[in-house]
Every structure is written in C-alpha cells, then in structure tokens.
Amino acid sequence: MNVSIFEMPLDFGASRHGSDMGPSAIRLAGIREKIESLGHTINSYMTPISINPQEYESVGNPRAKYLEPITKACQTLAGEVYHTAESGDFPLVLGGDHSIALGSLAGMGRFAKEKHKRLGVLYVDAHGDFNTDETSPSGNIHGECLAASCGYGLKELTDLYYEGVKIEPQNVCFVGTRDLDSGERELMKKAGVTVFSMSDIERHGFPAIVKKIIVFFKSHADIVHVSFDMDVLDPMFAPGTGIPLPAGLTNREALLLMEEMADTGLVRSAEIVEVNPVLDVRNQTAILAVSLAARLLGEKIY
Numbered sequence: 001m002n003v004s005i006f007e008m009p010l011d012f013g014a015s016r017h018g019s020d021m022g023p024s025a026i027r028l029a030g031i032r033e034k035i036e037s038l039g040h041t042i043n044s045y046m047t048p049i050s051i052n053p054q055e056y057e058s059v060g061n062p063r064a065k066y067l068e069p070i071t072k073a074c075q076t077l078a079g080e081v082y083h084t085a086e087s088g089d090f091p092l093v094l095g096g097d098h099s100i101a102l103g104s105l106a107g108m109g110r111f112a113k114e115k116h117k118r119l120g121v122l123y124v125d126a127h128g129d130f131n132t133d134e135t136s137p138s139g140n141i142h143g144e145c146l147a148a149s150c151g152y153g154l155k156e157l158t159d160l161y162y163e164g165v166k167i168e169p170q171n172v173c174f175v176g177t178r179d180l181d182s183g184e185r186e187l188m189k190k191a192g193v194t195v196f197s198m199s200d201i202e203r204h205g206f207p208a209i210v211k212k213i214i215v216f217f218k219s220h221a222d223i224v225h226v227s228f229d230m231d232v233l234d235p236m237f238a239p240g241t242g243i244p245l246p247a248g249l250t251n252r253e254a255l256l257l258m259e260e261m262a263d264t265g266l267v268r269s270a271e272i273v274e275v276n277p278v279l280d281v282r283n284q285t286a287i288l289a290v291s292l293a294a295r296l297l298g299e300k301i302y
C-alpha cells in the first residue's frame with residue numbers, strides 16, 4: 001500500500017498548548033521507518049501548510065477560539081486528504097489537536113460522496129467532541145469537530161471545504177468514551193451516533209466490544225476513517241496528551257482494536273491526534289502512537 005503522511009502542527013483547538021509539536025515527536029519516534037518496515041511505500045511526507053504557532057495568531061471570538069486559522073489549515077488538509085484518497089493512497093494525518101479532524105473528514109467525506117460509498121468513522125476518544133458553539137463550555141474547537149462534521153454548529157465549520165454534512169452521524173461509532181458535557185450528550189443522542197463507553201467495556205469486556213464495532217462497520221460503512229485521540233488511553237500509558245483522564249483503555253486494548261480494524265479491510269484513512277510532547281515522559285506517547293499506526297496498517301506479531 002502507498003501511504004501519504006500529513007503533519008498538522010496545529011494546536012489552536014485546545015486550551016493546553018503543545019500538541020503542535022506532536023508531529024515532530026511522532027516523526028522522531030520513527031513513524032516513517034516503522035511503516036516502511038511493513039512493506040508499504042511512503043509516497044509523500046510533508047507538512048501540507050505552514051501553520052503559525054498559536055502565539056502569533058489572535059484568539060478571535062471567545063465562543064469559537066482561533067476559528068480563522070483552524071478553518072484555513074483544515075481547508076488545505078481536506079484537499080490533500082481528498083486527492084490522496086482519490087489516487088488510491090492511504091492518508092495518515094498526524095496531529096495536532098483534534099480540530100484537524102475537520103479537514104480529514106471533509107476530504108474523506110468528499111471522496112466517499114463522489115464514489116457513492118458510505119463513510120464510517122471510528123472515533124476513539126475519551127471525549128465526545130460533539131459540542132457546538134452553543135453548548136461548548138470552553139469555546140475550544142477541538143471539542144466541536146465531530147459535531148461540525150456531522151452538520152451541527154457554526155456554518156464556518158459545517159460548510160468547511162464543501163457545503164453540507166461530511167459524515168452521517170448514524171455511521172459514527174465511538175469507543176472509550178468517558179467524559180461528556182451535558183449538551184453534547186444530548187446532541188449525540190439526537191444525532192444517533194453509536195457509543196461504546198468505558199462502562200460498556202467494563203461491563204462486557206473489551207473483546208466483545210471489538211466484535212460489536214466490527215459488526216457495526218460491516219453493516220454501516222463501505223469505507224472507514226479511524227480518528228484516534230491519544231487521550232482515550234489511560235494516562236499510565238499515554239501521559240503526553242492535553243486532557244488526560246483516568247480509567248482509560250490500556251495499550252494492549254488499543255493495539256488489539258487497531259489490529260482488528262485492519263483485518264476488516266475497510267479502513268482507508270486515519271489520524272492520530274493530541275500527542276503533546278510538553279506533557280510527555282520520554283516520548284512514550286509518541287512511541288505508542290507509532291505502534292498504533294503500525295497495527296492499523298497491518299502489522300502482525302506472528
């Protein structure tokens with residue numbers, strides 16, 4: 001397979017800055033060498049656009065902080081992701097905070113639409129990212145990116161790249177969720193997304209949940225985008241992330257999930273976000289991000 005890697009050094013979407021250094025940390029952890037060792041070809045490896053550090057931009061509307069630089073960067077990313085998917089290559093986007101999903105999902109949304117395929121999204125995240133400008137307690141856009149991609153929220157976000165819904169909410173499956181704001185929870189229920197929370201995992205066991213996720217995508221999607229937020233992991237395994245929350249997935253569970261998703265043959269694109277080296281210990285979060293990407297791209301132990 002040909003893989004194109006996009007580095008998105010963007011941290012405007014979060015209140016704890018430093019995830020703009022995530023792509024460098026993942027690069028230093030050896031993403032390129034790892035992917036090539038699996039027999040894939042890296043077709044391009046680039047920073048698609050130059051993104052100013054947060055200190056050089058103004059916050060703008062406090063209800064939608066850094067809206068302008070985020071939409072500008074995501075617009076460019078969307079085009080890159082679309083053209084990569086169109087050429088048959090696998091776009092792998094490295095964040096950056098989760099607001100970059102606005103770009104990836106817009107790019108894959110256009111690709112799916114043009115090919116008349118149903119796009120599914122596996123959203124691996126401790127949080128819902130399903131706020132709108134009206135429900136968000138913080139005004140941080142990384143908490144609104146999935147809602148916006150599903151058509152809810154500010155027009156500047158919902159109509160990014162092209163007008164209209166990028167992903168049908170009934171084709172979205174969450175896993176590892178453990179912290180939702182009340183407004184976003186309500187909107188998620190109304191929108192009809194599927195959620196496998198940490199409580200569901202505790203109740204049924206992780207392998208049983210993985211089976212349900214696979215069944216979900218086999219019946220809801222022709223192609224799948226995996227959006228992986230490192231904060232889904234327990235901080236024991238991923239301390240280098242903006243909003244660490246206890247009681248998360250173990251490294252073993254997350255690796256298994258990526259392996260099983262690879263085996264579906266449906267995954268056509270992915271992003272790994274919220275690696276924040278400022279908060280990390282000896283780059284372990286970036287190193288784990290590389291292992292997760294490798295499993296998703298077909299790495300087998302035996």
Ligand SMILES: [Mn+2]
Pocket residue numbers: 098125127129142229
């Ligand atoms: Mn997130």
